[in-house]
Amino acid sequence: xxxxxxxxxxxxxxxxxxxxxxxxxxxxxxxxxxxxxxxxxxxxxxxxxxxxxxxxxxxxxxxxxxxxxxxxxxxxxxxxxxxxxxxxxxxxxxxxxxxxxxxxxxxxxxxxxxxxxxxxxxxxxxxxxxxxxxxxxxxxxxxxxxxxxxxxxxxxxxxxxxxxxxxxxxxxxxxxxxxxxxxxxxxxxxxxxxxxxxxxxxxxxxxxxxxxxxxxxxxxxxxxxxxxxxxxxxxxxxxxxxxxxxxxxxxxxxxxxxxxxxxxxxxxxxxxxxxxxxxxxxxxxxxxxxxxxxxxxxxxxxxxxxxxxxxxxxxxxxxxxxxxxxxxxxxxxxxxxxxxxxxxxxxxxxxxxxxxxxxxxxxxxxxxxxxxxxxxxxxxxxxxxxxxxxxxxxxxxxxxxxxxxx
Amino acid sequence: xxxxxxxxxxxxxxxxxxxxxxxxxxxxxxxxxxxxxxxxxxxxxxxxxxxxxxxxxxxxxxxxxxxxxxxxxxxxxxxxxxxxxxxxxxxxxxxxxxxxxxxxxxxxxxxxxxxxxxxxxxxxxxxxxxxxxxxxxxxxxxxxxxxxxxxxxxxxxxxxxxxxxxxxxxxxxxxxxxxxxxxxxxxxxxxxxxxxxxxxxxxxxxxxxxxxxxxxxxxxxxxxxxxxxxxxxxxxxxxxxxxxxxxxxxxxxxxxxxxxxxxxxxxxxxxxxxxxxxxxxxxxxxxxxxxxxxxxxxxxxxxxxxxxxxxxxxxxxxxxxxxxxxxxxxxxxxxxxxxxxxxxxxxxxxxxxxxxxxxxxxxxxxxxxxxxxxxxxxxxxxxxxxxxxxxxxxxxxxxxxxxxxx
DNA sequence: CGATTTTGTTCGTAATTTGAACAAATCCGG
DNA sequence: CCGGATTTGTTCAAATTACGAACAAAATCG
Numbered sequence: 067x068x069x070x071x072x073x074x075x076x077x078x079x080x081x082x083x084x085x086x087x088x089x090x091x092x093x094x095x096x097x098x099x100x101x102x103x104x105x106x107x108x109x110x111x112x113x114x115x116x117x118x119x120x121x122x123x124x125x126x127x128x129x130x131x132x133x134x135x136x137x138x139x140x141x142x143x144x145x146x147x148x149x150x151x152x153x154x155x156x157x158x159x160x161x162x163x164x165x166x167x168x169x170x171x172x173x174x175x176x177x178x179x180x181x182x183x184x185x186x187x188x189x190x191x192x193x194x195x196x197x198x199x200x201x202x203x204x205x206x207x208x209x210x211x212x213x214x215x216x217x218x219x220x221x222x223x224x225x226x227x228x229x230x231x232x233x234x235x236x237x238x239x240x241x242x243x244x245x246x247x248x249x250x251x252x253x254x255x256x257x258x259x260x261x262x263x264x265x266x267x268x269x270x271x272x273x274x275x276x277x278x279x280x281x282x283x284x285x286x287x288x289x290x291x292x293x294x295x296x297x298x299x300x301x302x303x304x305x306x307x308x309x310x311x312x313x314x315x316x317x318x319x320x321x322x323x324x325x326x327x328x329x330x331x332x333x334x335x336x337x338x339x340x341x342x343x344x345x346x347x348x349x350x351x352x353x354x355x356x357x358x359x360x361x362x363x364x365x366x367x368x369x370x371x372x373x374x375x376x377x378x379x380x381x382x383x384x385x386x387x388x389x390x391x392x393x394x395x396x397x398x399x400x401x402x403x404x405x406x407x408x409x410x411x412x413x414x415x416x417x418x419x420x421x422x423x424x425x426x427x428x429x430x431x432x433x434x435x436x437x438x439x440x441x442x443x444x445x446x447x448x449x450x451x452x453x454x455x456x457x458x459x460x461x462x463x464x465x466x467x468x469x470x471x472x
Numbered sequence: 473x474x475x476x477x478x479x480x481x482x483x484x485x486x487x488x489x490x491x492x493x494x495x496x497x498x499x500x501x502x503x504x505x506x507x508x509x510x511x512x513x514x515x516x517x518x519x520x521x522x523x524x525x526x527x528x529x530x531x532x533x534x535x536x537x538x539x540x541x542x543x544x545x546x547x548x549x550x551x552x553x554x555x556x557x558x559x560x561x562x563x564x565x566x567x568x569x570x571x572x573x574x575x576x577x578x579x580x581x582x583x584x585x586x587x588x589x590x591x592x593x594x595x596x597x598x599x600x601x602x603x604x605x606x607x608x609x610x611x612x613x614x615x616x617x618x619x620x621x622x623x624x625x626x627x628x629x630x631x632x633x634x635x636x637x638x639x640x641x642x643x644x645x646x647x648x649x650x651x652x653x654x655x656x657x658x659x660x661x662x663x664x665x666x667x668x669x670x671x672x673x674x675x676x677x678x679x680x681x682x683x684x685x686x687x688x689x690x691x692x693x694x695x696x697x698x699x700x701x702x703x704x705x706x707x708x709x710x711x712x713x714x715x716x717x718x719x720x721x722x723x724x725x726x727x728x729x730x731x732x733x734x735x736x737x738x739x740x741x742x743x744x745x746x747x748x749x750x751x752x753x754x755x756x757x758x759x760x761x762x763x764x765x766x767x768x769x770x771x772x773x774x775x776x777x778x779x780x781x782x783x784x785x786x787x788x789x790x791x792x793x794x795x796x797x798x799x800x801x802x803x804x805x806x807x808x809x810x811x812x813x814x815x816x817x818x819x820x821x822x823x824x825x826x827x828x829x830x831x832x833x834x835x836x837x838x839x840x841x842x843x844x845x846x847x848x849x850x851x852x853x854x855x856x857x858x859x860x861x862x863x864x865x866x867x868x869x870x871x872x873x874x875x876x877x878x
Numbered sequence: 879c880g881a882t883t884t885t886g887t888t889c890g891t892a893a894t895t896t897g898a899a900c901a902a903a904t905c906c907g908g
Numbered sequence: 909c910c911g912g913a914t915t916t917g918t919t920c921a922a923a924t925t926a927c928g929a930a931c932a933a934a935a936t937c938g
Contacts, residue, residue, distance in 0.1 A: 067873040069676055069706040070499045071687060077516055078492035080895045080924045083484035086878045087926085090483055093476045104885055110483050113928060118887055135934095141884025142934040223841070233841065270475055281477060282712045294808075298704050300475040305810025306688045307843045312807040315840060317800060319726050329838050394723060401718040402700075402808070404711025432735050434721060435629070435639065437713045467473040468878045472492045486893045486926045493895090510916055519897060524918060541903095547915025548903040 076470050084120075085469045087112070091120050092129055093466055095149050100133055102144030121147065128154075129465065149173075151462075155209050157200060157216045157254070158457030160261075161185060161192070163236040163290060168196075169454040170203055173214070173462040175272035177451070179207050189242045197251040215255035216248065217457030219264040221291070225308045229258050232308060235326070236290060257460040262287045262311055263302055264456025265411050265446070266295025270302075271463040272455055280406035284399050285446070286313065288392065288412035291326075292334040296403065300468075314338070316398050318391055336391035339367040339413060346370050346384035371417040388414065389421035393428025400429065400438050407442040411452045415445035482876050490526075491875045493518070497526050498535055499872055501555050506539055508550030527553065534560075535871065555579075557868075561615050563606055563622045563660070564863030566667075567591060567598070569642040569696060574602075575860040576609055579620070579868040581678035583857070585613050595648045603657040621661035622654065623863030625670040627697070631714045635664050638714060641732070642696060663866040668693045668717055669708055670862025671817050671852070672701030676708075677869040678861055686812035690805050691852070692719065694798065694818035698740040702809065706874075720744070722804050724797055742797035745773040745819060752776050752790035777823040794820065795827035799834025806835065806844050813848040817858045821851035 087110070094109055095101055103121055107114040124130040131150050135143040151173035160167040162185060170179040181203065186192040204210050222234025229245030231237075249256040259267070266285035273279045281300040287293050292314035296303035303310045314334035315327050322331025323341075335341055347363060374381035396408060414421065425443065433439035446452050493516070500515055501507055509527055513520040530536040537556050541549040557579035566573040568591060576585045587609065592598040610616050628640025635651030637643075655662040665673070672691035679685045687706040693699050698720035702709035709716045720740035721733050728737025729747070741747055753769060780787035802814060820827065831849065839845035852858050 067673070067708070067869050069685075069687065069872075070496055070874045071706060072496070072499050072503050075496055077496055077518060078489035078895085080489065082492065083486065083488050083894090083925065086484035086488070090476055090478075090481055090878055093478050097478050102885075107886095112483060112926080114886060115888075115928075116926065119926095138884070138935075140882080140936055142886075144885060267473070279475075280712070281475065296809075298709050299707055300477060301705055302473070303704050303809065306686070306812035306847075307810055307841070309841055309844055310808065310810040312810075312840055315807050315838070316722065316804055318723060320724070327838075327840060398722050398804075401721050402716065403702075403709065404713055404716040404718075406712035432721070432733075434718055434733060435713070435715055438715055441712075463473050466475075468476045471877050472496055472874045484926085489894060489925090508916075513917095518895080520917060521897080521919075522895065525894095544904075544915070546905060546913080548917075550916060 070472050075472055078471065082469075082471065086471065087116070088120050088123065089466070089469050091117065092124060092149070095124075095130055095147050096466060099148045100136075100146035102146055104144055106147075152176075153212055154214055154462075155212045156214055156458045156461040157203070158454040158460075159196065159216060159218045160451075160453040160457060161218070161220050161237065162453075163221065166192070167451070167454055168199060168203065169451065169457070170207055170209060170213075171454070171458050173458075173465075175268070175455050175458050175462070177454075178209070179203060180451075180454075185237070187237050187239075189239065189244050189247065193244065193247045193251050196248060200252055200254075213254060215257065215461035216252065217264070217460035218245065218248065218256055218258040219261050219453045219457045219460075220244075220258060221261050223309050224258050224260045224263075226257075226259060226304060229256070231258070255461070257464075259456065259460055260293070260295075260308075260311070261453050261456070262293040262295035262411075263304070264295070264460065265409070265452045266297050266302060266456075267459040267463060268452055268455035269409055269446070270297060270300075271459045271466065282403070282405050283407050283409065284403060284405045285409040285411060285452075286396065286399070288337055288410065288414050289339055292338055292395070294399065297405075298403070313395060313399060316395055318394055333391065333395040337388050337395065342384055342388045342414070343367055343370060345387060346381055367413045368416070371413070374417060374420060382420070385414070385417055385421060386424050389424040390428055392421075393425040394432065396425065396443065397429050397432035400433050400441050404438060405441060407444055409444045409446045411446040411448070413448060415447050418445040476878050481878055484877060488875075488877060492877065493522070494526050494529065495872070495875050497523065498530060498555070501530075501536055501553050502872060505554045506542075506552035508552055510550055512553075558582075559618055560620055560868075561618045562620055562864045562867040563609070564860040564866075565602065565622060565624045566857075566859040566863060567624070567626050567643065568859075569627065572598070573857070573860055574605060574609065575857065575863070576613055576615060576619075577860070577864050579864075579871070581674070581861050581864050581868070583860075584615070585609060586857075586860075591643070593643050593645075595645065595650050595653065599650065599653045599657050602654060606658055606660075619660060621663065621867040622658065623670075623866035624651065624654065624662055624664040625667050625859045625863045625866075626650075626664060627667050629715050630664050630666045630669075632663075632665060632710060635662070637664070661867070663870075665862065665866055666699075666701075666714075666717070667859050667862070668699040668701035668817075669710070670701070670866065671815070671858045672703050672708060672862075673865040673869060674858055674861035675815055675852070676703060676706075677865045677872065688809070688811050689813050689815065690809060690811045691815040691817060691858075692802065692805070694743055694816065694820055695745055698744055698801070700805065703811075704809070719801060719805060722801060724800055739797065739801040743794050743801065748790055748794045748820070749773055749776060751793060752787055773819045774822070777819070780823060780826060788826070791820070791823055791827060792830050795830035796834055798827075799831040800838065802831065802849065803835050803838035806839050806847050810844060811847060813850055815850045815852045817852040817854070819854060821853050824851040 103117045107117045133146040154173045158169045166185045168181045171177045223232040231239045231242045245258040285295040294311045294313040315332040319331035323335045325332035325335040370381045430439045509523045513523045539552040560579045564575045572591045574587045577583045629638040637645045637648045651664040691701040700717045700719040721738040725737035729741045731738035731741040776787045836845045
């Protein structure tokens, strides 16, 4: 029972049915390719005539192409259709605290090239550097006319409509309009998004199981901070002021360590990489001190995971405590949003086989129903570059999104 | 960028544009009545011809009626249109732990009659009692042919599609199909929903400010349990297994009192009416003991509020601690979902003027942005019967909901 | 080779928006 | 009291689209 937004609605015109059906058709091709026109007609329960008409439109504008005919047990051999992805490219950019990643990939998320450089925290400087690198990257890979846009992923809150970064503490950005600056500098269409939401979008649009992908899920990122991208009813949740998804500051213990946000005992103060590291080093978590300690000891979360894997008890214990607290946080998500599944991204996924039992124990104890306790947790390894895939999805998904109606 | 559900989608037919525009028009009349055809045409940015055609359809099926013409500075006087509500009735039923409430009201939520009886926990017995009472109620108020359906609100998890009550601990119901039983017994269309979600639906469809009503908000109920109805993007969040909204079990303190759910220090164990009562009585909260204590002392949360209002320090202190913990819980909702506003329902709204400052203090301390900290909290007094209004909305809203497309 | 089956196309029909012309109702100035 | 001006509401032809049936194309089978 969705309510119609009578402030800003889209009325149906003569061509609305066609737009809707065209979009349904395109999505069916995307999720079932290769597929024939006759198959599409059966799935949509429309006549083959309409499919012919819609497909010729999609072929004309380059969204879909005809492959080969294939064998059939009887009758005329069907002509298979595919979504055109391999020569429609996107530049994905992932701006992180220390380094910035640049990836050229096609609409399906398949990577073509990647480069990386030290993050320039000054927005104008970053845009200038990207303005140098992007044309060079496109030239090197003979992709000059094929780029459909730039997806920019940022560690912080983003207003998707205005394109402004509201607050990115790791970069020290507040109310920065890097999207329009980059668009003006490069001439490309630029879309910007917060990192956990981008990761969720990548799962939604470029995930393994195309059609099976759930319409209600959560992507939890555990790195310097802890955040989440929420998907409800096939759509990302941004909230009223684009600040939804901050699960890092769910309270765990009012007497716990002080968090960056000023409260005590936030989930993030227990499970962020910094928190795990400081626990391993035997110190109470405290933002300022821990950063210093980290710089001195020159140890990273990956090292702790490696040491745990090689049998070091202290490393293993530090990680297991992180796992237990993460379990509490995930249980909150499960009880409040009841997602079909939860993806977990971040460095700690490398230790998933070790941490998973502890996490599930906590969830089993805290989930309110047995079905909720069985919510699948799916680690998303850093090796698949989830944020860069998310950046790609920002551009690629627009072509497949449902038309806005009513 | 909503994703099309390719498992179950609705393709656009020849009549889809008309359905969409018809529904937009009906909602515009609902939110701006009285309104003329010419005004509607301007708002929808369509020709007046189309409005004439759509309105005559809506009048023919009784959704809309013509009122009177009104004065105009120049030109022909416009004929005002209204949504027909006063002779389209709904029976709302609110099943609570001790008593069940029955209300006859019209489509706008205006109450016509109400009765109440001791809750019969046996589902078959309850249905039998309702089967006796409903025809009598309709007869008494000369509403026999005018009832459009029955809305049933239950304190527990409900699968809206199958109509089964999955788990209602207060009633001891597990997997009960009371909806179909009641439909068979009465011959009416019956819709069933969980209480906090129903309260959210009431705000969405029957709220004060018709069009201003936000599309992202949360309705938090504080009574025997603590739950929430979530609305995201103009649609209610039910989750993958219809168990979303259980905010009562976010952790507050791992060393806190034991909760009914088995964990320790849940929000509910600090802020439910039972928790507040046991705090007032000077006892550690513990489900079993507290219930006994409550029966012995014969005191209710309303009494505690009255005593606080008359200046009793102990009552005031007990309520203020509840307020502080509730603030923590609301901050979790604000940080994770960033709603435009939060409604709070339950007995403690009677003490809102006393509790509000404490709640806001906590939220100001814990909200991650200043805009989030300013999220309006709106008490919804029990005197407006939010759950019964929700029951009404279950039936009335279907007429106005956006058509399912793509 | 003809019958059968399946795929893909074409085309007339029905439903709908769209926009313009038209009728209705009111005010205002002479 | 009448004719223009103005606004509301209706009617109707044109354009766009889904729909469904007929048809052509391409393959298999006996």
